Amino acid sequence: MDTFNASIWTTDTTEVTDLFYETGTTPKETNRPVFSITFLILVILAASTVLTNSLILAAFYVEKKLRTYTNYFILNMTIADFAVGFLCMPIRSMVHLFDGWPFGKVASIFFxxxxxxxxxxxxxxxxxxxxxxxxxxxxxxxxxxxxxxxxATAVNVFTWVSSFGLWMMMSTAWDFIQPNNLVTSSGFSRPNYSLTYTSTLFMFALRFGLPFVIMTGLYIRIYFRVKNIGSKHLTKYMKKKKTNEKESSVTGSVCTDEQSSTATVASLEEGPTDIDQTFALPGMSKNVEKSESSRNIIKNDKHDKVTESRASLEDGKPKNVSLAVVPHGGKRLAALENQITNKPQRESRAEGQKAMRTLTFIVFVFIVTWLPTAVTVTTYALFPDFSHYINKKVRLSEISRWVAFSNSLVNPLAYAMAQPLFRHTIVKIICRQKI
Incomplete structure (x- = not known):
């Protein structure tokens, strides 16, 4: 990266110097815009970034099911990526339109x-x-x-406060407190933290190195943990399936016996038939009346218990009511009681899988888009002559910077790929369907 002495911030008569290298390149005038294909591509890239992040924000606004705890972190990243596409990328592309920074030193430091x-x-x-x-x-x-x-909202606010507190102090306040009057070949004010190799690597470690180590380390641990839990669940499922098969063979014979006994009881409960009434013996009518009265008592008792169970469920305070005696609707009442008493103690498996897919896409996109910048900065710090030669040929530092910017474009695509609800909501928004 070339550096120039610009004490008056003009480029016409300033002597060209370089902090680390000697160069014969002089800053160019920046008052004449020159349209180029590069500028057009960068503008399209910025517009695409704004569009994709706007769709994610719109989906989050119109679909209430997307407003989950995990997706609030997604919302925070989407707002930041939208700002990158709406402000950073268009302003940065002005360098390629004017062939330099046209807005002055103060604006450069703030930007x-x-x-x-x-x-x-x-x-x-x-x-x-x-x-x-x-x-x-x-x-x-x-x-x-x-x-x-x-x-989630408090954590999101903390990310903004900590990031702006660190970088505005290191990148803006330091340059105003101790101005160096140096500019790069693109016309930007050269920040003080980039004047030495040590400080350059340290600041880049905060931006990429430390987050990379944290993300990859945590992701590897999460991956193996989920994999082990999945294998354990599969083993338990197979054992349970074998046990159920054995129990089904045993209960088959029991069920046949129960059916025969049930039929016998039912025949007794039906009372005497016409034939029995014809050949009824003396005193049999009294026994029949007693059996009928006992059956009525049992039915009333079952009805009272069912009523009591339903009343306890409607009050929202389940009682210790035995539902085993309820012949009809007992399973339904038992399910309702379980829903009230047994509250979930952890997120569902579907939620965990969705969050894991989202994390996988985000980490992969981050590594791919920020790796070129990591290579460029490391090469600049360790092999400055080689880095200077490459930048003069292909402007590798500028290319890697825009690849890092593209992270804000790919992130929304990762959300849509990881969560079908995002994708379906966006399709409905585009097609103007009623949600």
Whole structure:
């Protein structure tokens, strides 16, 4: 990266110097816009980023089912990515239209601070999702009991405050307190943290190195944990299936005996038939009356217990009522009672799988889009001559920077791929269907 002395912030008579290299390149005038294919591609990239993130925001607004605890972290990243596409990318593309930075030194310092801060928010969002998924995997009960929309909102606000607090201090306040009067070949003010190799690597470690280590480490642990839990569930399922098969063979014979006994009891409960009445002996009518009265008592007792069970369920305070005596609707009442008494203590398996898919896509996209910048910065710090030669040929640093910007474009696509509800809602919005 070339650096120039610009004490008056003009480019016509300024002597060209480089902090690390000697170069014969001079800054160019930036008052004449020159349209190019590169500028058009960058504008299309910025517009696509704004469009995709706008669709995610619209889907979150119109579909209430998307407003879950995990998706509030997605919302935070979407807002940050929208700001990247709406502000950072169009302003950055002005360099290719004017062949340099046309807005002056003060605007350059503020823009560099804002750009680093908003990218930091997006990166912190990925780290936050990884940490939350780690807690949900290893401590599911505590995670389920403590998660709330208010907690997710507080964490999201913290990512903005911490990111802007760090990068505006390091990238903006430092340059105003100790101005260096240096500019890059693109016309931007050179930040003080980039003047030495050590500080450059340290700041990039905060931006990429540390988040990369945290994300990959947590993701690997989560992956193996989920894999082990899945194998255990499969083993338990197979054992349970074998046990059920053995029990079904035993209960088959029992059921036949029960059916025969039930038929006998039913015949007795039906009372004497016409033939029995014809050949009734003296005193038999009294026995019949007694049996009928006993059956009425049993029916009334069952009816009272069913009424009491339903009343306890409607009050929302289940009582210790035995439902075994209820002949009709007993299973339905038992299911209702279980729904009231047995509250879920952890998130469902479907929610966990959806969150895991989302995390996988986000981590993969982050590594792919930020890896070129990591290689460029590392090469610049360790092999400056080689890095300077490559940048003069293909402007590798600028290309890697825009690849990192594209992370804000691909993230919404990852959300749509990981969660079908996002995808279906977006399709309905585009087709103007009623939701």
């Amino acid at each position: 560099m601070g804002f750009q680093n801060s908003i990218l930091g928010v997006s990166i912190c969002g990925v780290v936050t999702i990884c940490i939350d998924r780690y807690i949900a995997t290893f401590y599911p009960i505590q995670h389920y009991q403590k998660k709330s929309i208010r907690k």
